Amino acid sequence: MPQDFSQFNLDPRIQRAIQKCGFTEPTQVQKTGIPLALDGKDLVVQAKTGSGKTAAYLIPLLELLLKQKQLDEKDRGIFTLILVPTRELAQQVFKVLEKLTLYCGKHIKFVNIATNAADLVQRPLLLDFPDIVISTPSRSVVHFSSGALSLDKIKFLVIDEADLILSFGYQDDMSSLSKALPRGVQTLLMSATLTESIASLRQLVCRDPVVLRLEDKEADGQLTQYAVKTSEQDKFLLAYILLKLRLIKGKILIFVNEINRCYRLKLYLEQFGMKSLVLNSELPVNSRMNIVDQFNKGLYQIIIATDESDKVAELDEDNEDRQEATNEANEEADSKMEEDSKDSQDSGETARKTKSKQKKAIKKDREYGVVRGLDFENVSCVLNFDMPTTAKAYIHRVGRTARAGKPGTAMSFFIPKSDVGKHKPTTLATCKKDESVLRRLSKKGIEPKPYVFDKKQTDAFRYRMEDALRSVTSVAVQTARAAELRQEMLASEKLKSYFAENPDELLTLTHDTAASVRLARTQRHLRHVPEYLLPKGLQAVNKDVGFVPFKKQNNRRTAKKKKNTKHRHDPLRSMRRSK
């Protein structure tokens, strides 16, 4: 297996671009996948999030395209179709292509048609026969139907995040496209998680593929995962402590389960002088990409995101559960013929209900996806402020850190089912699933370590949390949400000409935005943490990234333990358990 990019015998222009990207050594999926793809094999690849799958398919594609161009310079056509489930991912693949074609851009043309640009604008781009088209299945179908996208000369088909393609409701689009593809297309299906839906996709588009399931043990060790049992209100307390005392260092991606909670948490953190960006499906795709860019450039350290593709995954896992339940029921039913017919009626009814539920969710979530495949750079910690509702969503969320062999931490707050609804304020309905998601993860061999904060230490900060939360009223949250949308409208290129014709509306919008700048009452004293509240020795921790636990209390018991240097670096052991 090649250990070095030079061993792939790539075109020198690609080789230089790889060096320019700073890739010194191929990742596991690249070492295994590139030679097979260069050899013309169809591939179904499952490899961990952040393991370099994008380059694993783009590098061989570019090599094969350049070779083909050398053979017949005059041959023109759309040779490659890259299908992704979301617009964000399409734009990201486009950017990676820009980097990899830095020295051969003259010979390889590519377009992304999963954008907001009007069909009329995209049409001429396609009629110019770019070598590579990046798209979502639905955008491809739109242009294929209008005759702008010709599939006659397609030689390579890539489906990235393949398991999401069908669960995003692209079944019909995929079956129309597969019928239009010529024979002998080389297909590469890539995903971090393989599900049932891959099997049907594989049947639709692959010819006897090589299946690669790559377990990168080395990369596994890079992600440290913690689960913190807490309550709704203490989530805010712990977030304050973790972020303000810089127990989490470096860039942080926080996930919540509702759009309103993005703004609540953002306003709450602002009370302590902490700036963050919000990312959700309500914002236009250009703004979303802009936000990821600003974060990647290091202009902001904290993003608060919702992960609405969760809902689609939830339906998938619900289906899996139902399938398991149905299988069990069927086994039992072998001995009870009468009950058997009732069971199948019931499961038919359930399937119908699920299908209609699925249709509704898909309509809402289509082409939006913050989590799948997006490369947030150098994220040191993923904080699940709200636990995702499926194990699969958990895997993809935490996969935004510990990418490309770098270390990372994932911390997830969970509320025990028995506590849901017990305390004020009322907890989110999704919390009911927190523990079942942890159980599912455990079945998959993923066991976040339990982490217990020292109540004595955290309680010292409680009044500050309560003080800040009081200022973040529901009205302030709604105002912030509306203000953000207004700002995005003002920034929108598309609306510029409209406002030029309707200056009064622009004036009203500008006025409303200015009026809502002060969204929540802020209290200057909350910005600083008084020295006396800080746990002893906290400032002595000089780590730049990752999770830094509270130092031990200086009492006799812990003083004894201090002698044991092995334990000193283990965050779990350095906490004094409160329960």
Ligand SMILES: Nc1ncnc2c1ncn2[C@@H]1O[C@H](COP(=O)(O)OP(=O)(O)OP(=O)(O)O)[C@@H](O)[C@H]1O
């Ligand atoms: N050979 C390499 N050496 C160093 N970094 C690499 C290499 N290949 C890719 N990377 C970097 O690794 C990061 C993750 O790559 P990529 O987004 O392709 O991962 P992925 O496997 O597609 O993840 P996901 O499943 O989340 O989509 C990117 O920042 C990319 O630039």
